[in-house]
Amino acid sequence: MRKNLQQLTELQRIDLKLDGLQGEKQAMLAEIAALEAKVAGAQSVIAAKSEELAVLEAERVTLDENLATETDNITRSEARLKEIKTQKEYQAVSKEIGTAKKLTTELEEQILQKSAQAEELQGEIAGEEENLQALEQNIAVQKGEVEERIAALDSGMVKDTAAREVIVKALPATVVRRYTKLREQRRGIAVVEAKDGSCLGCNMNLPPQLYNMLFRGDELITCPHCQRMLVLSHEVANG
Numbered sequence: 001m002r003k004n005l006q007q008l009t010e011l012q013r014i015d016l017k018l019d020g021l022q023g024e025k026q027a028m029l030a031e032i033a034a035l036e037a038k039v040a041g042a043q044s045v046i047a048a049k050s051e052e053l054a055v056l057e058a059e060r061v062t063l064d065e066n067l068a069t070e071t072d073n074i075t076r077s078e079a080r081l082k083e084i085k086t087q088k089e090y091q092a093v094s095k096e097i098g099t100a101k102k103l104t105t106e107l108e109e110q111i112l113q114k115s116a117q118a119e120e121l122q123g124e125i126a127g128e129e130e131n132l133q134a135l136e137q138n139i140a141v142q143k144g145e146v147e148e149r150i151a152a153l154d155s156g157m158v159k160d161t162a163a164r165e166v167i168v169k170a171l172p173a174t175v176v177r178r179y180t181k182l183r184e185q186r187r188g189i190a191v192v193e194a195k196d197g198s199c200l201g202c203n204m205n206l207p208p209q210l211y212n213m214l215f216r217g218d219e220l221i222t223c224p225h226c227q228r229m230l231v232l233s234h235e236v237a238n239g
């Protein structure tokens with residue numbers, strides 16, 4: 001059992017290290033995700049503005065077409081005007097021309113307005129694209145750094161995981177199951193030291209009889225308060 005206790009202590013040490021590394025890795029992955037979200041955000045701003053621009057340009061094309069039609073109408077009406085014989089008809093066509101001219105002026109104003117809006121939007125898009133490019137370059141560097149750190153972490157974790165497997169195989173399966181369950185229930189800490197009559201996991205006093213049993217070291221003792229597996233602190237130091 002003494003050997004088992006040393007192995008359990010080592011297993012706990014490795015698992016806490018792995019927990020820490022895993023936590024670090026998660027934080028780094030979150031960092032990458034945050035960087036990617038930034039890029040996606042900038043991209044969606046550009047996409048929305050580009051869509052707005054496409055709508056504006058389509059509207060301008062329609063206005064251009066209307067203007068062309070009106071201009072044709074005016075040309076045709078003005079040609080007709082020369083052949084008109086009656087005063088009444090002349091007045092009617094003149095009125096038509098007047099209305100059409102007023103309409104073309106309005107159309108021209110609207111076209112100018114749309115063009116100005118489109119130009120402004122194009123400027124905004126160009127600015128956003130420049131920002132995005134800078135952001136992407138920045139992020140590529142940062143991401144590369146984080147990925148390197150993750151790779152280093154992973155290779156360290158591979159070694160620890162292998163060492164852990166060796167210990168797990170050497171321990172009785174029932175002990176490993178108990179250890180695993182305790183880790184789940186006790187925030188990752190299943191094995192704790194006992195020192196000066198107390199459990200260092202929960203800081204409660206241990207019954208003297210139990211503490212004495214620990215010194216004999218021939219069975220697996222758990223804390224009656226927090227249920228964690230106990231090892232004597234001097235064994236931790238020697239182990």
Ligand SMILES: [Zn+2]
Nearest residue numbers: 199202223226
């Ligand atoms: Zn305890």
